[in-house]
Amino acid sequence: MRNKERRIIEKYSKDYLFYTSKDTQRILGSIISKIRIERFDERKKKWEKKDWVYDASSDFVKNPSLIFGKFIPESLVDGEEKENKDKYLYLVIKEFERIKNDYVPTLLKRIKKTIKEDFEKNGFVIQDFSLALSWRLVIGLGASHPQETSMTLHHIYGIPYIPGSAIKGVTRHWAVLRFAEELAKKNNLGIEKAIEEVSKKLENGDESLSLFLDTISFQDLIKIFGTQKEEGKVIFFDAYPDENIELKIDIMNPHYPDYYGGDKPPTDWQNPVPIKFLTIEKTKFQFYLASRDKDLLTKAENLLKDALKNFGIGAKTSLGYGVFEEV
């Protein structure tokens, strides 16, 4: 018989350890186990260790944010430490499947009702649309996290989302770049200089620029984003993934770690150290914008859609991450 395989639960606290208080450690040890996978070697006539995984025996919904960010076990077996991270990320992804069908759909319904039905009654016009990721998205990669690479998750529900501040920020950045292009063309300026002028005038609410991008004027931009003196006239809400969220493990692989560490030249004898992180793949997101001014709202929506489709949001946009397309 080929591929004879068996799974053995490694005894907790001998092979892996959670770094939390004693009673929390005990509970975690009882619901998350480390499983050794052994295969029978026909030639040697004995069982040999082939792989290992983390598995949660319990079937209840856990908080993904706690599992991902706070309860991270360390393997105590020699040589396994480096493998630890992606093994654990697989568990996070598996656990995420549970909340996906339970909390996420009801939460999305509630957000929709709050913004589209109830908040709208305060004299706001609401615009909603959904776009899908053309590939992957990672937000909050650089935030502090025990495993080096993080991801922004909802504070209570632990599901990934795009913060309204990021959405507003990227729309604004995109607008500055496009208007600077126009200004550079018009006044025969260098692009760097044009960016500086546009962003300075936008910041100070200086309306002296007479620039247009399709139907959007520079004065519209000032109204949309606001200045220190006056609040912006458009609200950019957090965007949530539609029910079907796909999480994937990704890798970045800096080839000259000592060089990037800042103290050595990039030499061929340095070993690449793969760093694993979580991304969201091919998922649909629901965006909401609100304003009392319907005209400005449409303009902001167009800018945002353009930014999401052409520029992208989150980390690694220059590698095609965080770029959206029409559903």
Place this chain on the structure above:
Amino acid sequence: MFKKIKLFFIIAETPLHPGSGGELGLVDLPIQRERYTDFPKIEASGLKGCIREAFESQLTLDKQNKQYRLLNNEVIGCLKKEFKNIEEIWREKKNGKEVENTDRDGNKLILYQQAINNIFGPEDGEAHAGALAFTDARILLFPVKSLKGVFAWITCPMVLERFKEDLRLAREIPNELNIDFSTLENTLPQQTNICIESKVVLEEYTFEVRESETTSKIAEFLSEKIFPDTNTNAPYKFWRKKLEKDLVILSNDDFTQFVKTSTEIITRTKIDNKTGTVASGALWTEEYLPQDTILYSLAMASPVRVEKEEAKGVLKGNTPEEEAKKVLEFFESGCPEVLQIGGNQTIGKGLVRIQIFK
């Protein structure tokens, strides 16, 4: 003196930042807290301002007729049932002659605006106090991540005791809360979904807990009042059921620790348009009350405080009590279900649901 008092809940639908300005702490922009307990709160003045704004935002200017109108929707519909003429033009006697009241640009004001001035206090013109006052919004339930069941609502004996006293002020004395809460430390409702072998794991801490019938009753009572079972609140069925089961009464000290350390801290940056990376020095942290935090406040009404009887407009009543009652009615039926409180409105923060205690 306040003649009529009503309690209402404030449910955070998005993270809430009732800011206290800068502080020399770890967080650059912390939230408001009670001086003596360190519990989060919303300052009454800020709350009142936001509610007034929500009322004022019901107006649109009809440019053709140079006259204000009310946005035609359910909120105003409710008001119109009680106060029929609120859309009529507001006339006042000046030098013995009756004249139409207008704003600076000559647009005609309507009785609705007069009622707002009487209720919240005038913004200009003859000074008098408003007829409606609010207390600081106090914390009732605070959501905390739970290893099992995603999150739990926590509260403590002190918070429940204050809540009971405030309900008493509003002359609502529920039998369900006539309990000595101090014996309920570390209890939760029966058949809860968050317990693992008689323990709960909240954030990284584990608490030994026991199920209690009394706590079940408290949870049911709160859930019924905060997420009432009406058609308009259909998506809340899930949260109503959750609150019935996943409430934990912690000790006063443990509760204080959580509201101090488990608020949402968001790191924000500013992107340098030229480099596309974080602008130097532009990295700051903001503190928020998480989504699903539940606070409450009291709305306290007195008779309208203007000298002339005719200036009372639609709120005019035969007795001071009746007038105060009308003031509260105006607030209750005219207040939108969802409004915005606190900082960072333009990035979608501070949407709260107002649920009046019934």
